[in-house]
Amino acid sequence: MPELPEVESTRRQLAPHLEGAIIRSVSLGSPRVSRRNVRPDDIVDRLTNRRVDHVGRRGKFLTIEVADDLTWIIHLGMSGRISVVESDDSVALHTHMRVLTDRGAEIRLIDTRTFGFVAVLTPDELAADPISRLGRDAWLDLPSPSELGAALENRIAPIKALLLDQGLIAGLGNIYADEILFRAGLHPERRGGSLNQDEIERLHGSVRPVLETAITSNGTSLDDLAYLLPDGRAGEMLDQLAVYGSDGTPCPRCGSEIRRIVVRGRSAHFCPSCQPRGGGGR
Numbered sequence: 001m002p003e004l005p006e007v008e009s010t011r012r013q014l015a016p017h018l019e020g021a022i023i024r025s026v027s028l029g030s031p032r033v034s035r036r037n038v039r040p041d042d043i044v045d046r047l048t049n050r051r052v053d054h055v056g057r058r059g060k061f062l063t064i065e066v067a068d069d070l071t072w073i074i075h076l077g078m079s080g081r082i083s084v085v086e087s088d089d090s091v092a093l094h095t096h097m098r099v100l101t102d103r104g105a106e107i108r109l110i111d112t113r114t115f116g117f118v119a120v121l122t123p124d125e126l127a128a129d130p131i132s133r134l135g136r137d138a139w140l141d142l143p144s145p146s147e148l149g150a151a152l153e154n155r156i157a158p159i160k161a162l163l164l165d166q167g168l169i170a171g172l173g174n175i176y177a178d179e180i181l182f183r184a185g186l187h188p189e190r191r192g193g194s195l196n197q198d199e200i201e202r203l204h205g206s207v208r209p210v211l212e213t214a215i216t217s218n219g220t221s222l223d224d225l226a227y228l229l230p231d232g233r234a235g236e237m238l239d240q241l242a243v244y245g246s247d248g249t250p251c252p253r254c255g256s257e258i259r260r261i262v263v264r265g266r267s268a269h270f271c272p273s274c275q276p277r278g279g280g281g282r
């Protein structure tokens with residue numbers, strides 16, 4: 001599933017194609033993709049002939065500011081990606097949105113499983129949308145160590161699950177939560193409220209370096225290649241992941257075998273030596 005680094009990498013490639021451009025035409029495929037708008041027809045009506053001001057991101061959502069205070073949201077779901085092509089290029093299977101601008105480029109949303117969606121919202125609709133309840137962005141607006149400590153205080157949920165909670169911090173998913181916990185030397189099942197000051201600082205200090213490496217590498221394209229950059233290239237982070245998907249192979253730090261467990265229904269990959277259950281490891 002595309003996480004913050006994949007969505008940020010997509011945003012960076014998409015912005016030059018959209019910012020300042022006028023949208024000339026919009027077509028939608030599966031009605032499922034427009035389910036988040038009260039009136040799905042609003043998506044086409046509101047975008048057509050409007051100028052795009054800014055391509056932003058909140059957590060795993062692209063938030064594109066369009067003239068007249070409209071916000072065009074794109075969520076890539078489990079398997080979505082954005083493709084920027086010439087308008088006469090052949091249309092891939094599972095293309096759910098096509099947006100032609102006055103610059104000639106066509107922006108397409110391709111999503112085999114259609115867990116993603118697009119929406120175009122007025123300020124009032126945006127305020128009522130779940131996106132407004134997202135926590136602070138893990139890359140742009142990471143809480144300080146003391147704020148993070150306060151948010152984790154008394155929490156009995158495993159730290160892995162808390163990192164995935166988009167209302168707490170927005171943008172982390174399974175891959176980068178595992179990588180952050182490895183870098184911090186924290187077992188994924190540690191209860192949030194059990195972390196001491198030193199551990200909270202290690203956790204805090206691990207978020208941005210992991211995300212920075214991933215963004216610099218244009219994100220992680222797994223073997224299914226569901227995620228690709230808008231220009232069709234693959235992200236190159238896969239080879240640099242320390243633990244995610246590496247169960248059964250040696251830990252890059254200590255050589256112990258990396259394990260996979262299930263935490264609250266999600267897989268978690270970790271090194272039992274570098275991330276001891278009792279804490280205190282490094």
Ligand SMILES: [Zn+2]
Pocket residue numbers: 251252253254255256271272273274275
């Ligand atoms: Zn290790």
